[in-house]
Amino acid sequence: MRHMGLTLAAAALAAAALSACNKSATSPPADQNAAGSSATPAAISDQDAKKIQATLPAPYNTADLSNGESKFALCQTCHTLVEGAPNMTGPNLHGVFGRKAASVAGFNYSDALKATGWTWDAAHVDTWITDPKATLPGAKMTFAGMKDPKDRTDTIAYLMVHTGFKP
Numbered sequence: 257m258r259h260m261g262l263t264l265a266a267a268a269l270a271a272a273a274l275s276a277c278n279k280s281a282t283s284p285p286a287d288q289n290a291a292g293s294s295a296t297p298a299a300i301s302d303q304d305a306k307k308i309q310a311t312l313p314a315p316y317n318t319a320d321l322s323n324g325e326s327k328f329a330l331c332q333t334c335h336t337l338v339e340g341a342p343n344m345t346g347p348n349l350h351g352v353f354g355r356k357a358a359s360v361a362g363f364n365y366s367d368a369l370k371a372t373g374w375t376w377d378a379a380h381v382d383t384w385i386t387d388p389k390a391t392l393p394g395a396k397m398t399f400a401g402m403k404d405p406k407d408r409t410d411t412i413a414y415l416m417v418h419t420g421f422k423p
């Protein structure tokens with residue numbers, strides 16, 4: 257009898273823990289959205305994007321930004337780009353070029369990425385998004401990879417324009 261009581265208590269505890277877990281897993285996005293909309297500066301206009309693009313190194317200065325934008329849709333489910341926007345499944349990418357890998361405060365990176373010592377530049381991002389798992393076994397980015405080099409160039413140009421890349 258006593259034993260059964262304990263088992264039931266344990267089951268109740270487990271259920272409580274589970275529902276607490278579900279709660280913490282579902283509530284952050286709502287908070288993040290709120291933070292995102294208040295901290296989000298106006299989107300960069302196409303005209304300004306073209307001006308910024310002209311300052312980029314080749315081949316990004318002549319890349320197809322609208323193709324980059326449509327390919328970035330693949331990343332957008334996990335990554336925000338503007339300054340102050342929240343981390344989601346992946347870290348906020350504002351200022352990523354020139355930044356040390358795995359250095360966004362409050363984001364829970366894999367040990368593998370933390371150990372790389374990389375500084376993100378176009379070449380590293382290009383390799384990374386070609387096939388993250390092959391590039392870095394143990395990485396947490398569950399993205400199948402972007403195999404077309406032109407798509408990667410266009411996506412990186414789009415990222416540079418929208419993450420505050422400094423030439």
Ligand code: HEC
Pocket residue numbers: 328330331332333334335345346347349352356357358359360364365366367368369376381384385394395396397398399402411
């Ligand atoms: C399913 C979610 C998901 C998708 C889709 C995704 N990422 Fe990620 N990304 C992550 C996660 C998670 C990490 C952290 C990886 C780690 O810690 O190993 C990450 C890390 C990164 C980093 C390193 C950031 C840093 O602070 O060091 C870059 C750059 C990046 N992703 C770019 C991209 C680009 C570009 C795309 C689209 C081509 C993309 N990601 C698609 C989840 C995703």
